Amino acid sequence: MAKEALGGYMKNNDAGIRINVDFIPDTVRDNLAAATLECFKAFLQIPGNAEWLDTHSRERKQKMNHNMNHKT
Numbered sequence: 001m002a003k004e005a006l007g008g009y010m011k012n013n014d015a016g017i018r019i020n021v022d023f024i025p026d027t028v029r030d031n032l033a034a035a036t037l038e039c040f041k042a043f044l045q046i047p048g049n050a051e052w053l054d055t056h057s058r059e060r061k062q063k064m065n066h067n068m069n070h071k072t
Contacts, residue, residue, distance in 0.1 A: 021029065044050050 024032075044053070
């Protein structure tokens with residue numbers, strides 16, 4: 001059962017925390033997206049991080065495919 005928090009801005013349920021982006025002003029959302037992209041670019045510049053991310057992504061996809069193929 002979902003629990004309402006902050007007047008409907010966020011919901012906490014079994015799938016995790018969900019944020020209703022309809023309440024986020026366009027300028028705030030754009031600034032957040034730009035800052036996130038800059039942080040991601042900086043992360044990739046650190047030696048070994050791109051390889052780590054590739055490995056992690058590949059393993060996650062394999063796990064997801066395995067789980068989807070073995071549903072009961």
